[in-house]
Amino acid sequence: MAEQRELILKLGQKITDRIGHTVTVDDPEYWGLAGVVTDEMAEVALSMKVRVPATAEEISKKCGKSLERTEELLKEMSVIGLIEYNWENAKHEKQYILPMFVPGCAEFMVMNTKQVEEHPEIADFFEQMARLPLEKVTPMVPPGGAGIGMHVIPVEKAIPTEQKSASVEHISHWLKKYQDKYAVGQCSCRTQQRVRGEGTGDIEGELCIGVGDMADYLVETNRGRYITYDEVMEILERAEKNGYVHQITNIDGQNKIFAICNCAVGVCNALRTSQLFNTPNMSRSAYRASVNPQDCVACGRCVEVCPAGAAKLGQKLCTKDGGKIEYPKHELPDNTKWGPEKWDKNYRDNIRINCYDTGTAPCKTACPAHVPVQGYVKMAAQGRYMDALKLIKHENPFPAVCGAICNRRCEDACTRGTIDQSVAIDEIKKFIAEQEINSANRFVPKVENHEGKEFTEKMAIIGAGPSGMSAAYYLREKGYPVTIFEKEQRAGGMLMNGIPSFRLEKSVIEAEIDVLRQMGIEFKFGVEVGKDVTIQQLREQGYKAFYVAIGAQGGRKTGVPGEDAEGVVTGVEFLRKANISEDAHALSGDTVVIGGGNVAIDVSRMALRSGSTKVSQYCLESRDIMPAAADEVEEAEEEGITIGCGWGPKEILTENGKVKAVVFKKCLSVFDEEHRFNPQYDENDTITVECENVILSIGQSIEWGGLLEGSKVELNRNNTAVADAVTLQTGEEDIFVGGDVYTGPRFAIDAIAAGKEASVSMHRFVHKGHSLTLSRDRRQFIELDKDNIKVETFDNAKRQVPGKKSGVSKDTFRDLRSTFTEEQIKTEAARCLGCGASVVDPNKCIGCGLCTVQCEFDAIHLNRELPECSNMWKSEDKMKAVLPYALKRKIKITFSGNKKK
Structure with missing residues (x-):
């Protein structure tokens, strides 16, 4: 066991954030410092007052060391991160500050990337010192944070101009205050979590902005570089795009900050106060977000970026009894006893829950890619085709392809289908995509990472x-x-x-x-x-x-006798050759296609175009359970293809090594009682179909x-x-x-x-130290209860049907299906019931405004409902704010308890 170092123990006790805690060698206050702080450095630090600026000369006198040696040690201590600088004084002379652990030296030590790589215990040290001091005090902190930690500052353009606001609520106020003294450095939280193996995909980089004294500190200790005002704005805008929350330091009162951080939800220690402890007072801004359901289209962009899990998808339709769905509001500690039983230890995953249990729009739910259907349908109605395309490509880069071949699960699930016919969602998507294909200007996404650069991996x-x-x-x-x-x-x-x-x-x-x-x-x-x-x-x-x-x-074969004969091919093989050459004379004579899926239908129709005199298709399934889409089956029959249901191949007859005919046997059932594929046949009930070609389309390998x-x-x-x-x-x-x-x-x-x-x-x-699952959006959506909705008014227009191009379908390899006209788009889009909408829990919202940046429909806004959250206290005065609030809270809890009794 290593020898106990008394000076390190004393130093840890001196700057701990934990009120009333006696530091031991087992505490992070000790072992977090012990690996990098020498006893001589500790002597200097112990001679300083916590958070009181002092010059090197003043510190030299107090610690009893020469000025030269004191300056050397102060420089080393600055690089390590134990102390910081201050220039804001009458003489504008360099002063040194011994901070507390958080915000302070714990994160400064982590910002020294080389140091934390060599001493990974520093990452654990920062994590614990950002959490332990708050475990008991957090519920008692009043709105605004009372000079403890960080404070959310909203996206400035999200602040309504007609609402009265305080200057401290505007990023521009702080940027103007510090004029051209800006620097950018690495985010300590991202580094900490990555070193601990708990990164959430939010990669380190130049993201956190130091202002004033902190800018100088970052540069002089090789933690950052000076930047211009324009560069600051670029970083802030890129942060908003990537869903990073702006936060300012909140320990120096109304007139001073030292950093503007752009925080990632899964790793940020400051945001954790509103998530782990369920106490948003610690970090929230003066604003709350609210949704106008009439404008919301449940695209889910606000849900994706919400750092507090406050925004989730729900429904806007009333229930059958005419009532609106009542969404639960998160419990708060304002007048309730609070402890670990109230915490959300899995908050990093829980904030990624997309949907309320009562469900949301079935179209978004049913789509495997969860494309925001309501959103692009509304944009199409407004003529915003490029915007609609961007919205689709957020989830699906190939809307034109899917517009032609998608199996339309969104339409199968469409709420409108419970009234008459579902909205022609796929046709609308096809129209939108065609606008780009026919345009000289394509939507090409901007290629850049979170720093506006490119990765090298x-x-x-x-x-x-x-x-x-x-x-x-x-x-x-x-x-x-x-x-x-x-x-x-x-x-x-x-x-x-x-x-x-x-x-x-x-x-x-x-x-x-x-x-x-x-x-x-x-x-x-x-x-x-x-x-x-x-x-x-x-x-x-x-x-x-x-x-x-x-x-x-690869294609699959049936295993019946004769399938190795000349003239027998798999559907995959046939389609590949036919697609490469589109030879109208590739086949001759009659063709039998075996299979009942969409691919088999494609094979039959392609065989007809490739020269077959007659095409017959046979499958095991009855017509009602045939896996091919009904409209595709109808198109095949319109072209003269006959489809025989309930038959399975028994044997392929040959003559001189070539196909002569196929013997089919009657299929009595396809699946067993547990719905496993287990076909049963009547071997004596057979038919023989003569042909020159057999194409097996029963599956792929x-x-x-x-x-x-x-x-x-x-x-x-x-x-x-x-x-x-x-x-x-x-x-x-x-x-x-x-x-x-x-x-x-x-x-x-x-x-x-x-x-x-x-x-x-x-x-x-590819970025080591990042979990593949932690704080990951699981993309789990729930369909609203279509049996318990009340639709009072809706557009009575019938489902639109696209036209067809001239020509006979069976005689051409071209697609003769047309897209909607613009008039049809408007008519069809109006049929959408708009059944889904986002819902914001005001008790969880921290007022960052990121949701408003992502919303393309002006459906979500910030409102200044908590002006007291704009109060900023000095750290040393925090108890002046905490104690009165804690007393009021205690009275409320006592009164509430007595009332229940």
Whole structure:
């Protein structure tokens, strides 16, 4: 056991924030200092008064050391972070201050990045000293913080001009006060949590602004650099865009601050007071946010950025009895006994809960990517097509693709469908996307990280399908260099090679892929990872993380006799060849397609266009449970394709090695009582269908090749990869998987959603010390109860139907479906019931104003409801504010308790 150092123990006791606590060697006040503070430094510090400025000459006299030695020690102590500077005095001479731990030396010590890397215990020291002193006192702190810690200052443009406000509530007030004395440095909280392994994806960088004395301190101790007013404004605006909360120091009274921080919710110790302890008085501004439900479209942007979990999605429709949903308000300590049982120890995850238990808009809930449907529908009605496109691309980079092929789960869930017909959501999205495709000016997202720069960590995407390209889009948007490796000679994956042009024109796909190119994403075609290059070789080339999204590019066979005959191919193989060449004479004679899904329908329609005299399709399922979309089945039948339901292949008859016919047997049931795939047949009830071609479209398989050789990635029985359901990380920590290789064959929108989630994980992974799950938005939404809503008025217009281009569909490979006219867009958009809306809990709101910055509909505003929160006290006077409030609170609690008795 190390020898107890009395001077360090005394120093820890002197500057502790814990009232009435006796410091021991087991406390952070001791071991946090012991590793970096020498006894000689402690002697100097002990000669100083806490938070009282003194010159080197004055300190020299008190500590009994020479001026020269005192100045040397003061410089070392400043670099370490034990003391800070002050120039604000009549003579404008350099003075030194011994601060308390927080705000003070604990965070200054962490801001010395090299030091905290060498002494990681300092990170724990800061974490504990930012928490322990507050555990008992926090509930007794009045609005405004009473000179304890930090204080939220709202986004200035969010402060309503018609409302009276105090100068201290405006960032511009403080910037003008300190004129050109600004510096920027690293955020101590971000560093602390990263070193502790609890980073939440909010990366360190030049984010926190020192003003006045602190600016000089940051520069002279190599913690930061001087910046201009314009640079300050750029940092503040970028912080708002990234969802960082502005906070100012709150320990020097009304007339002085030393920092403006841009705080990340998952790591900030100051914001933790309103989240862990559930005591927002400690940090909230004078403002609260409120939503105008009539203008809100439940896009969820305010929910995503809310640092206190105050904004959540709910509904705006009344219940059947005519009542409005009553949303719970968070309990506050104002007149209630408060202790650890009231804390929210899982606050970092709980603030990421998106939705109230009573639910929200079904369209957003049902969409795998949770695209803000109500939002873009309203923007389309207003003619704001580019704004609508940006809103969609926040969740889905390929709206034109999805407008053509999406399986429309949003429409299936649409509340309007309980009245007559659901809103034609997909057609509206298709119209919006087409405006960009036909425009010379495309929406290309700005590529930059949280510092306005680019990251250097190279990301590798394996597979240029919708999932891989989605991951690439969002990683590049964050500022990463991204390369997509694709074994084919073009991007698009199954979008290009598996979906016929009459459903999705190749020009549409190319237009949206071109945006990725403009963003700077690199494509390497004709490169099969595992064959032409290995993942290990890519690691050696500097790639830090990998997203494997190669899709299910192989076809499956039935296992019946004769399927190896000439003339039998899988649907995947057939579509790939047909999409590459679109040869109208690729087939001759009659064709039988086996399968009942959407891909099988595509195969049948493509076979007809490829020269087949007649196309017949057979599937196990009855018509009512056939997996293909009803409208696609109807389109196939309109083209003359016959569909036989309830039949499974028994044998493929051949003659001279070529297909002659298919024998089908009657399928009695497809699933067993537990709904597992277990078809039962009547072997004696058969039909024989003559044909020259058989195309098997009964499913897809994953072809890994040598991609995973030498890795720790495990596979399931169905050949999909084993990965974490939230992070998509495999047994090989730098390999992530998504799309069909993880879920099995699904739809493009599922793959797109997985790509975005993978980008979140990869971003966190490449910055060591960041948790892949902590404070992560789990994207869990709940559908409102459509059986308990009252819709009193609504637009009576019928669902709009898009027109068709001239031509006979079965004779062309082109897509003859038209989009809505602008008049139809307005009519259809008006049919939306607007059933979802955001709701703000006023007891949790801290008045930062970030929600107002993100809202595109002017639906959420700040109101100055708590002017007392603008009071700023000196730290040494805090008890003058705390004691009267604590007494009033105690009386309230006693009175409330007696009343209950």
